[in-house]
Amino acid sequence: MTPPSTAFLQVQAIEKRWSDGVVIGPITLDIARGEILALLGPSGSGKTTMLRLLAGFEGADGGRIAVADEDVTSVPPARRRFGMVFQHYALFPHLDVGDNVGFGLAGSRERGAVATKIAQALTLVDLAGFERRKVHELSGGQQQRVALARALAPEPRVLLLDEPLSNLDPALRERTRHELRAVIKRVDITTVFVTHEQEEAFDLGDRIAVLNQGRLEQAGTPDELYERPANLFVATFVGRANVFHGAAAKALGGAATRNGVVVVRPERLRFGHAGVPGIVRERRYTGAAAFFVVEGDDHERFEVLAEPDAAQVGERVYVEATRVIAW
Amino acid sequence: MRLRRVDLVAALVTLLLAWLVVYPILIVAGEASNGAAIHAFLSRPGEWAALWASVWISLVSVILAAAIGIPLAFLFEWFDFPGRKTLGALIALPVVLPPLVGVIAFLFLYGESGFIARAIQAALHLDNAPWRLQGAAAILLVHAYSMYVYFYLFMRAGLAKLDVSMLEAAQALGADRRTTLWRVIVPLLRPSLIGAAILTFMTALGSFSAPYIFGGGFRVMTTQIVATKLNGDRPLAMVETVALAVVAIAGLLILRRTEGDDILVALGKGIAPRPRPIRRTGVRWLATGAGWGLAVLLLLPHLTLILVSLVPYGAWTTEILPPVINLDNYRRLFSEAERLRPMWNSFWMAGVSTLLAVALAIVGGWLVVRRRVAWRRAIEGLLALPWALPGTVFAIALATTFSVRAPLALRFVLVGTVVLLPLAYLVRALPLTGRGILASYRQLDPALEEAAASLGAGRWRTFARVTLPQLRPGLAAGASLAFVAGLGDIVASIVLYTFETRPVSIEILSSLRLDETGVAAAFGVVLMLVSAIVLSVGARR
Numbered sequence: 001m002t003p004p005s006t007a008f009l010q011v012q013a014i015e016k017r018w019s020d021g022v023v024i025g026p027i028t029l030d031i032a033r034g035e036i037l038a039l040l041g042p043s044g045s046g047k048t049t050m051l052r053l054l055a056g057f058e059g060a061d062g063g064r065i066a067v068a069d070e071d072v073t074s075v076p077p078a079r080r081r082f083g084m085v086f087q088h089y090a091l092f093p094h095l096d097v098g099d100n101v102g103f104g105l106a107g108s109r110e111r112g113a114v115a116t117k118i119a120q121a122l123t124l125v126d127l128a129g130f131e132r133r134k135v136h137e138l139s140g141g142q143q144q145r146v147a148l149a150r151a152l153a154p155e156p157r158v159l160l161l162d163e164p165l166s167n168l169d170p171a172l173r174e175r176t177r178h179e180l181r182a183v184i185k186r187v188d189i190t191t192v193f194v195t196h197e198q199e200e201a202f203d204l205g206d207r208i209a210v211l212n213q214g215r216l217e218q219a220g221t222p223d224e225l226y227e228r229p230a231n232l233f234v235a236t237f238v239g240r241a242n243v244f245h246g247a248a249a250k251a252l253g254g255a256a257t258r259n260g261v262v263v264v265r266p267e268r269l270r271f272g273h274a275g276v277p278g279i280v281r282e283r284r285y286t287g288a289a290a291f292f293v294v295e296g297d298d299h300e301r302f303e304v305l306a307e308p309d310a311a312q313v314g315e316r317v318y319v320e321a322t323r324v325i326a327w
Numbered sequence: 328m329r330l331r332r333v334d335l336v337a338a339l340v341t342l343l344l345a346w347l348v349v350y351p352i353l354i355v356a357g358e359a360s361n362g363a364a365i366h367a368f369l370s371r372p373g374e375w376a377a378l379w380a381s382v383w384i385s386l387v388s389v390i391l392a393a394a395i396g397i398p399l400a401f402l403f404e405w406f407d408f409p410g411r412k413t414l415g416a417l418i419a420l421p422v423v424l425p426p427l428v429g430v431i432a433f434l435f436l437y438g439e440s441g442f443i444a445r446a447i448q449a450a451l452h453l454d455n456a457p458w459r460l461q462g463a464a465a466i467l468l469v470h471a472y473s474m475y476v477y478f479y480l481f482m483r484a485g486l487a488k489l490d491v492s493m494l495e496a497a498q499a500l501g502a503d504r505r506t507t508l509w510r511v512i513v514p515l516l517r518p519s520l521i522g523a524a525i526l527t528f529m530t531a532l533g534s535f536s537a538p539y540i541f542g543g544g545f546r547v548m549t550t551q552i553v554a555t556k557l558n559g560d561r562p563l564a565m566v567e568t569v570a571l572a573v574v575a576i577a578g579l580l581i582l583r584r585t586e587g588d589d590i591l592v593a594l595g596k597g598i599a600p601r602p603r604p605i606r607r608t609g610v611r612w613l614a615t616g617a618g619w620g621l622a623v624l625l626l627l628p629h630l631t632l633i634l635v636s637l638v639p640y641g642a643w644t645t646e647i648l649p650p651v652i653n654l655d656n657y658r659r660l661f662s663e664a665e666r667l668r669p670m671w672n673s674f675w676m677a678g679v680s681t682l683l684a685v686a687l688a689i690v691g692g693w694l695v696v697r698r699r700v701a702w703r704r705a706i707e708g709l710l711a712l713p714w715a716l717p718g719t720v721f722a723i724a725l726a727t728t729f730s731v732r733a734p735l736a737l738r739f740v741l742v743g744t745v746v747l748l749p750l751a752y753l754v755r756a757l758p759l760t761g762r763g764i765l766a767s768y769r770q771l772d773p774a775l776e777e778a779a780a781s782l783g784a785g786r787w788r789t790f791a792r793v794t795l796p797q798l799r800p801g802l803a804a805g806a807s808l809a810f811v812a813g814l815g816d817i818v819a820s821i822v823l824y825t826f827e828t829r830p831v832s833i834e835i836l837s838s839l840r841l842d843e844t845g846v847a848a849a850f851g852v853v854l855m856l857v858s859a860i861v862l863s864v865g866a867r868r
Contacts, residue, residue, distance in 0.1 A: 057777050077780040078789075084781040090774035094796040103792070104782030154783060 008033035008190050009054075009158055014063035016049055024049045024214040026063055031207075036184060036191040037219075038205030040198065042237070046214040047194045048162060054192060055160050056080045067157050083151030083189075087162040089143050091135045097122070097146050098131030104154035121149040124183060141172050148180070152187060159184065161193035165200060177203050198238055210234050226265075228325075235263040235325055242266065242302035248276045252321045263325040266291065266305035275320035278302075280311050294319060337700040340690055344709035346737055347754055351724035352572065352716070354738075358727060359569040364562035368570065377551040378570055381532055384466060384547055385578070388531035389524050391471035396478025396523070399621075404486040407602040408614045417622045419480060420629065421473045423859040425815020427536040427832045428851040429473050431839065432628035434460070434540060435635045435848065437468070442631055446647050465541035470531050472628070477530070478523040485519030491601075525582045532575055533717030535818045548574070549719045553821060556723065568723045572716050579715050629855065636848035656849040666846070669834035670853070676830065677813030680752035681760070685806050688760040689798070692768035697776075710761030713754050718818035725751050726822055748828050751819035756809035763805025767798040807865025811858045 007030035015025035024046035031037050039047040052058040054065060056077035065073045072080050083104075091100050101118045122128050125145035130138075138146065144164065151159060164180060165173045181204050184191050195201050201208045202222040209219040210233075218230035229235035236243065241263050244252055249262040252275065281301070282293035290308040294317060295301050304310075304319055311317055359365070368374050403415045424432065436442050439456035447457050460468075489512065497507040513520075538547045546554070548571040555564040605611040639655040660666050691710050695703040713721060729741035729750075741747040775797065779789040795802075817832035824833050831850050838847035 055777070055781055057780075077777065078783050078785050080781075081783070082781060084778065086774045086778055088772070088774060090772060090778040092775060092778070092793055092796075094799075103779065103784070106784075106788075150778075150782065160781075 006032060008035075008068055009192070010064075010066040011054070012064045012066070014050075014053055014065060015061050016046075016053060016058060017061045022214065024053075027211075027216045028063075029209055029216065029219060031190060031192065033190055034188045036181070036193070036204060036206045038201035038208040039192065039194045039211060040196070040201040040205075040208050040238070041211035042196060044213070045211040047196075047211045050211065051160055051162055051192065051194045054158070055082055055084050081154070081156050082158045082160055083154065083156030084160045085144075085147045085151050085162065085164055087164075087166060089147040089167070091143060091147060091150070093135055095135070096131065097127070097133045097135065097138070100135065100146060101131075101150045101153050103150065117153055121153040122146075124152065124187070125149045126179075140168050141176055144168065144176065145179075148183065152183075152189070157190070159187075159189045159191040161191065163194055163196070165195075173200075174203075180204065208238075210237065212237070229263070231327065232261060232263065240266050240303060241325075242269065244276070244300070244302070246298070248296055248298065248300065251276050252324055259327065261326070262321075264302075264321045264323070265325075266303040268323040269302070269304040269319050269321055270306060271304065271310050271317050272320040273318055275318045277316070277318055280313050280315045280317055283311070283313050333694070333698050333700060336690070337694050337698075337702050337706070340687070340694060341702045341705050341709065344687070344691075344706065344757075347750070348709050348712050348757070350737070351721070351728040354728045355565050355568050355720075355724045358562065359565035361562045361565070364566045367563055368566040373546070374551070374567065374570075377546040377548050377567075378574065380463070380546065381548040381571065382574060382578075384463060384470070384534075384538075385528050385531040387467055388470035388474055389527045391467060392474040392527045393478050393520075393524065395471060395475035397482055397520075399475070400479050400482030400486060402614070402618075404483050405602055406614065407604040408611055408618065410615060410618060411602070414618045414622050415483075418625060419476055420625060421476050423855055423862060424473065424628065425811065425832075425854050425858060426473065426534065427540075427815060427817045427835060428632065428854050429628060430469055430536040430540045431835065431847060431851055432632040433465075433469050433472070435844065436628055436631040442634075445645075449647050461541055461543045462545045466534075466537045466545075466547075469537040469541065470534065472625075474527045474530055477526045478520075481519040481523035481526075482516065485516045489515060521582060521585055525579065528578055528582060529575065529714070529717075532571075532578065533719065533818065535719060535821070539817075539821075549717060549818070552719050552723060556726075556822065561727075564723060565727070568720050572720045575716050575720070632848050632851050632855065635844055636852045638845050640843055640845055656845040659846060660849050660853070666834070669829050669831045670850075672828055673814050673830040673832075676749045676752055676828070677810050677816075680749045680756050680813050681806050681810045683749075683753050684756035684760040684809050685764070685802060687757065688764040688805065689802075691761060692764045692798075695765060696768040696771075697773065707761075707765065709757075710765070711758050714758035718755055718816070719822070721754050722751055722819040722822035725754070725819075742823070743825050745828050748820060748823050748830070751823055752809075752813040752816060755812060755816070755819065759809040759812065760802070760805035763801035763803075763808075764798055765801075767801030771797045803865045803867070807861045810861055814857060814861075815854050 009031040011027060011029040011031075013026040013028055015023070015027075017023050027050065029037070039050055041047045049058060053060055056072070056075060060073055063073070064071060092103065095103070098115075098118050101121050102114050105114045105117050118131060119128065122130055125148050127142060127145055127149065130142075130146070135143065135146070144167070148164075165176055168176055177200060193204065195204075205222070207219060207221055208225055210217045210225065212233050218225060218234045220228075225234060225238045229238060232243070235241050242265075244262045244264065245260060249260055252262050252264060276296055278294040278296040280292050281295045282291075284291040284293075285308055289305050290310070292304045292306060292311055293301055294304055302319070399418060403411060403418070421429065434441060438444065438460045439458065441460070444456045444458060444460075447453070448455070451457070493511060493515070494507060497511045502510065533549065534547075535549045535553075538545070538550045539553075542550055548567065552564055552567045552571065555567055605614055634649065634652075636656055637652045637654065638649040639651055639653060642651040643649040660670070688710065691706050694700045695707050700706075725747060726742060728738055729747060731738045732740045741750065771794065775793050776789055779793045784792065815832060816830065817836075820830045820832050821836075824830060831854060835847045835850045838844070838850070
């Protein structure tokens with residue numbers, strides 16, 4: 001996929017310096033109209049700070065944020081017109097579902113119009129008729145959808161989601177992820193969300209920005225990140241990865257590497273007659289295939305994804321790579 | 328760094344609180360450094376006796392209150408018997424009696440010309456009343472009656488938080504009942520116990536009504552200070568005030584040291600044990616009977632007060648039961664301008680001081696919890712400080728500070744104006760509203776306010792629609808306590824009132840002096856009912 005040519009949301013060299021010496025940024029990112037961008041990174045990588053800078057809850061110490069060419073860097077959250085879904089939803093416990101969703105609609109509009117808007121927003125998230133329910137009577141998934149409806153009701157320019165699925169139990173997460181993506185795409189709103197789970201980022205995001213220790217490591221589509229990671233951090237953080245050093249790296253055909261490190265995905269390794277020698281220590285059967293844990297002669301361990309009957313535990317094997325990642 | 332507006336607000340609030348809460352105490356301390364007065368204080372045995380009386384009365388009050396309150400808490404939290412729920416609520420009723428009202432109810436009930444003494448005298452054909460309700464014993468009786476509630480409520484709250492699985496774990500590890508009690512239950516309840524003990528000690532130390540009415544020749548420090556002040560020996564009153572303040576702070580620090588880690592409280596997160604029905608019929612009837620007997624005993628002062636309030640002036644002389652009952656006293660209360668005045672005074676002064684205390688606590692909570700300003704510890708400490716000192720200390724301090732005109736030293740003549748008494752109520756109300764509102768603020772998820780902002784709500788709309796509704800439980804609880812405290816106050820009022828600003832408590836005292844017991848009781852009933860209504864509204868979740 002080509003990078004977006006028209007940036008709707010522009011982040012230019014944005015920076016936040018905390019008093020304890022932690023620095024986030026400078027980070028530059030362009031997000032196209034209607035695009036869903038995932039901010040992916042381990043805890044402490046600065047992804048939540050980035051989201052809060054976008055929302056306006058934190059003031060930037062440098063750089064610029066612009067929406068549709070309007071500089072909003074110092075616009076307070078209340079006038080930024082960015083919708084936000086909070087990690088724990090932050091639904092107002094003293095208001096019912098309808099009043100929560102209608103909170104952002106107050107103002108000049110007449111009551112009938114507000115009620116219609118609320119009904120529309122609730123219908124969008126498949127909660128039509130839930131207006132008079134109490135917030136605490138709803139399930140976790142329903143609360144999440146109310147939070148989404150509340151954020152979308154005032155028709156914000158950008159939608160921000162902070163770990164939108166982390167509060168749901170795993171069984172519900174995958175389904176909710178697809179519903180969430182469907183709603184966002186139907187509304188066609190530019191979206192930025194934070195997650196620390198690669199699967200969520202891949203599934204929900206059009207593009208992913210990988211953050212680490214306050215820096216942007218790489219931004220790209222899931223395919224780009226997986227097949228052409230910019231560096232060792234992205235290679236190991238996104239997807240399963242075997243890291244080879246020294247002789248093993250050379251044997252796998254990484255002669256061109258600058259730092260002598262080669263990364264190979266498990267499915268890009270196979271058993272053959274030449275390559276890195278080792279002994280199969282473990283076999284984890286997953287159904288369609290099996291992961292084989294191989295211990296090389298230099299005691300490095302790595303994973304091979306192959307046919308379930310490709311090798312046996314204790315067998316001496318040679319492993320070769322069909323595709324390596326090297327820098 | 329640029330001076331932020333929030334820092335300016337923080338500085339102003341800190342200075343205002345310091346001016347209200349610390350500055351008057353410092354003025355008193357300054358005036359107390361007077362060689363002659365200190366010598367007089369140290370050399371008079373009466374002073375030492377009063378100081379010692381304050382200390383031992385407070386300690387014995389703690390023991391008595393614990394002895395009544397703790398078993399009751401266990402009984403009501405752990406055992407089930409007919410009427411448990413109703414009784415459990417009734418038993419906290421002494422709270423709705425403002426101190427002075429409780430004292431006069433005791434006077435009407437157990438006093439030498441009270442209901443019971445009179446009945447016994449008549450029954451046994453005695454020439455004189457069978458006893459005199461006076462001195463230390465009378466004070467302790469009133470204290471035990473009104474302060475066991477602290478132990479009862481604290482211990483019930485502590486027991487309700489006790490995790491039943493912890494008791495089961497102890498049993499599974501082979502501990503018998505006694506071991507479980509001493510090694511598990513008591514340590515877990517220690518924070519509740521110490522909390523109740525501190526509250527009881529401080530209340531008893533600052534208690535004024537009981538020693539004032541029942542003390543006779545027996546003086547404690549609070550009554551001693553007021554007497555000295557009335558005698559016009561101002562330097563000595565200053566030294567006495569400082570002495571009482573020192574005892575209060577020392578007592579608080581010593582009790583705090585025994586408090587230990589509050590980690591223990593955080594652990595109690597499980598399911599409380601269900602109340603067990605008492606199975607043995609005899610024991611069950613005993614418990615039920617004792618429970619209801621106790622309820623009657625606890626309600627007797629309230630009932631007596633109501634009865635006395637219905638007896639017109641001079642109608643009840645030597646009879647056991649009043650010969651006439653009507654609403655004459657209430658009619659006088661609400662129709663005579665002279666009687667309406669104190670009622671109105673008490674209401675507006677308590678109302679205004681409560682509103683101000685709520686406002687200050689909200690600003691303080693915002694600065695301390697939300698903005699985490701550099702001075703947050705100072706602000707929180709200043710809000711809590713008035714709780715650590717008896718009301719008499721603050722009354723004397725305010726009277727001293729604001730009887731001098733020195734604008735540059737921030738001292739103005741407020742004595743004799745309508746401002747001083749509400750100011751004193753405000754100082755006493757700050758810890759009550761401060762504690763409730765700060766606790767609510769700490770539980771308030773900042774994401775709620777951020778959510779409101781991201782939905783386009785400005786600062787005021789966010790405050791009115793999101794923050795305030797979320798603060799409501801703590802705010803209502805603190806405000807209701809503050810209002811009731813102001814409404815029934817006598818400690819500060821007796822030092823600071825003028826004829827124009829005299830509150831209900833002062834009117835009750837003067838009615839008693841004129842032998843208008845019915846009117847005094849009617850005032851007491853009004854205070855009792857208003858307190859009960861306000862407190863029950865404030866306690867609603």
